[in-house]
Amino acid sequence: MPILEVENLSISFNQYTTGLKQKNIQVISSLNVTLEEGEILAVVGASGSGKSLLAHAILGILPDNATISGTIKYNGEVLTNSQQASLRGKEIALIPQSTNYLDPLMRVGNQVRTSVRTGDATLAQRAVFKRLHLKQNVEKMFPFQLSGGMARRTLLSTAIVSDAKVIIADEPTPGLDPVVIKEALSNFREFADNGCAVMLITHDIESALTIADKIAVFYAGTTVEVAPVENFTGDGEGLRHPYSKALWRALPQNEFIPIPGSQPHPSALPSGCLFAPRCIKATAACSQQQPEMRELRNGMVRCIHAT
Amino acid sequence: MRKNVGLKIGIFLLLKGLRMLTLLVAICLISFLLIKNSPIDPIQAYIGADMLKVGPEQREKIAEYWGLNEPVMVQFLNWGSALLQGDLGNSMTYRRPxxxxxxxxxxxxxxxxxxxxxxxxxxxxxxxxxxxxxxxxxxxxxxxxxxxxxxxxxxxxxxxxxxxxxxxxxxxxxxxxxxxxxxxxxxxxxxxxxxxxxxxxxxxxxxxxxxxxxxxxxxxxxxxxxxxxxxxxxxxxxxxxxxxxxxxxxxxxxxxxxxxxxxxxxxxxxxxxxxxxxxxxxxxxxxxxxxxxxxxxxxxxxxxxxxxxxxxxxxxxxxxxxxxxxxxxxxxx
CATH class of the missing domain: 1.10.3720.10 (MetI-like)
Incomplete structure (x- = not known):
């Protein structure tokens, strides 16, 4: 049984446009992902496709002007707001992107200690710093004194000490050198091998492929395909959705061919399939309604033409 | 490390002191000039109601005694040097320092x-x-x-x-x-x-x-x-x-x-x-x-x-x- 299931999740924001006119902007629409214990799911997609919002929705920390529909199940049970609040930091941990997520006026050691749920916080913090090769004096530092790699390891250690079963890592790799990236990724693999479920949100497909078990491809606020990592080989013939194939081929180490057009803005989404305007296989039926997610060859796809 | 912080704060205070000094000089000069150009006549303000009994020659003498006929800058420097010696002068209304x-x-x-x-x-x-x-x-x-x-x-x-x-x-x-x-x-x-x-x-x-x-x-x-x-x-x-x-x-x-x-x-x-x-x-x-x-x-x-x-x-x-x-x-x- 999956530990975390997101079904038909939609998120929209209420925004004032001109004067008192309000506008509802749909940023995530009918999204489905599932997380299994001991498994790494990489969520990949371009910037602005709503990846971080998915993480915030799971934790229940979206801003007040967000409207959410759909269900999020944890251990088979539908999560309510209060349950989300009690799971945060205990069962589900977030690893954010940058030092901005650390309190600028608090010593990092103390910040890690606040995540400890049981036992001696100081001991737990020191142990995890040692494990991640952070020197003892780092605990006395303030966030602005950390290097990029040290900040990354500090953020990682907040998740480790919390003993959470589900780890959501939001863009853990950008701006880091290859050695640190490799180290961070191997830490995630270690999490999963210890029985945690890891959701790795990234636009760095290349790194994601090296450790993930499954890849969920995001486009304009929804998942178009969930594929086992083995499908991402050759010229992408194992992939199901035209967008995943295009994404794969656009990578520099593959054919490096981009497709024309760009991802639609949340305020101007097409009526049918979100990818139809850029799709070579698009037919009249595609713009009728958004296709449902369906199972296909041991994966999931949201396309009526996929085989 | 600790000594360094002390030194830094020392330099900080020194710079602030310099800034304070320049600010004071500027404030003194501006307020002195403002008052100098205001309608307040220092002799009249000093003598008050007895002004009618004071003739133009006596006025002249008082002005000379106080150095009021000297150029403005000299007057400012006179006042400034008294100030530096801690002498703010006497209040005319209270007749006290x-x-x-x-x-x-x-x-x-x-x-x-x-x-x-x-x-x-x-x-x-x-x-x-x-x-x-x-x-x-x-x-x-x-x-x-x-x-x-x-x-x-x-x-x-x-x-x-x-x-x-x-x-x-x-x-x-x-x-x-x-x-x-x-x-x-x-x-x-x-x-x-x-x-x-x-x-x-x-x-x-x-x-x-x-x-x-x-x-x-x-x-x-x-x-x-x-x-x-x-x-x-x-x-x-x-x-x-x-x-x-x-x-x-x-x-x-x-x-x-x-x-x-x-x-x-x-x-x-x-x-x-x-x-x-x-x-x-x-x-x-x-x-x-x-x-x-x-x-x-x-x-x-x-x-x-x-x-x-x-x-x-x-x-x-x-x-x-x-x-x-x-x-x-x-x-x-």
């Missing part, structure tokens, strides 16, 4: 301003925090409404209102002055002084609250929408714990700094409040010196208030420098 008057008045004002300063700082901070934590609820609207109203209320008007309600109608407090009228100075008790202090202090605090409250509110709202608070919430922190761990830490420093930097407004407010309550403080002395053409006292007060406001700003800077780890442990001013 200016330094004595300022010292005495300052003590009265200090109690008033300090009370108002602490009260307004603490109440304003708490109001701002409550308002930001309960943003967009009725309590936030009430506090905002209160602050906007007060921010646009003149101090003297508030003072009059307080006098009408609490001194005239309710009769809880005396109508003015710093001590009871008709009582010998040695018979005045501390309770008397406190009784006379309450209304002006409350007036000043009520007005001063708005500034701190609105600034704290905005700052805390910024902090609460920051990435690090989002992450703290993601780790399960909420409500008071969240405020205590991350909110207070990040909002206290700007609030304290603001409160020290508000010394100038406090001084300005005190001038008006003391006038309304006839409270014998620095503010009242300033108004009188201005109205009666008491040049030495006025200049003395200008210099003193410059010192006072500069000290407030200096303390604010110093607190930031010493307390904030980002300036303390990394860069040099």
């Amino acid at each position: 200016v330094a004595d008057i300022i010292g005495e008045r300052f003590l009265n004002s200090l109690v008033l301003m300090l009370t108002a300063w602490i009260l307004s700082g603490m109440i304003g901070f708490i109001m701002g925090v409550v308002s930001a934590m309960k943003k967009d609820t009725w309590i936030d609207r009430m506090i905002k409404w209160y602050c906007y109203t007060l921010a646009s209320t003149p101090t003297f008007w508030m003072g009059l209102l307080m006098l009408i309600v609490f001194a005239v109608w309710l009769g809880w407090f005396p109508i003015g002055l710093g001590v009871p009228a008709g009582v010998l100075a040695e018979d005045v008790t501390i309770a008397d002084r406190i009784e006379h202090l309450v209304l002006p202090a409350i007036t000043l605090s009520i007005i001063g609250v708005a500034n701190v409250a609105l600034h704290t509110r905005q700052k805390l709202i910024d902090v609460l929408s920051s990435d690090y608070v989002l992450f703290a919430r993601a780790r399960g922190e909420r409500g008071f714990t969240l405020f205590w761990r991350h909110g207070l830490r990040n909002v206290a420093l700007p609030a304290i700094t603001l409160q020290f930097a508000a010394f100038s407004e406090l001084f300005g407010g005190a001038v008006l409040a003391e006038q309304v309550f006839s409270y014998p403080g620095l503010g009242q002395a300033t108004v009188e010196a201005g109205l009666r053409g008491d040049v030495p006292l006025l200049l003395g007060l200008v210099i003193f208030s410059t010192f006072f406001v500069f000290a407030g700003n200096l303390i604010a800077d110093l607190i930031y420098y010493i307390v904030d780890p980002r300036t303390r442990e990394s860069r040099m001013l």
Whole structure:
């Protein structure tokens, strides 16, 4: 049984446009992902496709002007707001992107200690710093004194000490050198091998492929395909959705061919399939309604033409 | 490391001292020139009502005795060198050394301003925090409404209102002055002084609250929408714990700094409040010196208030420098 299931999740924001006119902007629409214990799911997609919002929705920390529909199940049970609040930091941990997520006026050691749920916080913090090769004096530092790699390891250690079963890592790799990236990724693999479920949100497909078990491809606020990592080989013939194939081929180490057009803005989404305007296989039926997610060859796809 | 910090603060103070010096010289020069060009005639101001008995030749002699016929810059330098020797001159209205008057008045004002300063700082901070934590609820609207109203209320008007309600109608407090009228100075008790202090202090605090409250509110709202608070919430922190761990830490420093930097407004407010309550403080002395053409006292007060406001700003800077780890442990001013 999956530990975390997101079904038909939609998120929209209420925004004032001109004067008192309000506008509802749909940023995530009918999204489905599932997380299994001991498994790494990489969520990949371009910037602005709503990846971080998915993480915030799971934790229940979206801003007040967000409207959410759909269900999020944890251990088979539908999560309510209060349950989300009690799971945060205990069962589900977030690893954010940058030092901005650390309190600028608090010593990092103390910040890690606040995540400890049981036992001696100081001991737990020191142990995890040692494990991640952070020197003892780092605990006395303030966030602005950390290097990029040290900040990354500090953020990682907040998740480790919390003993959470589900780890959501939001863009853990950008701006880091290859050695640190490799180290961070191997830490995630270690999490999963210890029985945690890891959701790795990234636009760095290349790194994601090296450790993930499954890849969920995001486009304009929804998942178009969930594929086992083995499908991402050759010229992408194992992939199901035209967008995943295009994404794969656009990578520099593959054919490096981009497709024309760009991802639609949340305020101007097409009526049918979100990818139809850029799709070579698009037919009249595609713009009728958004296709449902369906199972296909041991994966999931949201396309009526996929085989 | 420790020695280094001491050295840094030493250099910091030295630079600030230099800045203070140049500021004082500029303030002295400008106020001297302003008064020199004002309609106040120093001889007339000195002699007062006896002016009719003084002939033009005597006037000439007095002017010569005081050096009033010398060029303006020479006069300024004469005054300046006396100032450097600690001689602020004699007040014409009080017939006493200016330094004595300022010292005495300052003590009265200090109690008033300090009370108002602490009260307004603490109440304003708490109001701002409550308002930001309960943003967009009725309590936030009430506090905002209160602050906007007060921010646009003149101090003297508030003072009059307080006098009408609490001194005239309710009769809880005396109508003015710093001590009871008709009582010998040695018979005045501390309770008397406190009784006379309450209304002006409350007036000043009520007005001063708005500034701190609105600034704290905005700052805390910024902090609460920051990435690090989002992450703290993601780790399960909420409500008071969240405020205590991350909110207070990040909002206290700007609030304290603001409160020290508000010394100038406090001084300005005190001038008006003391006038309304006839409270014998620095503010009242300033108004009188201005109205009666008491040049030495006025200049003395200008210099003193410059010192006072500069000290407030200096303390604010110093607190930031010493307390904030980002300036303390990394860069040099």
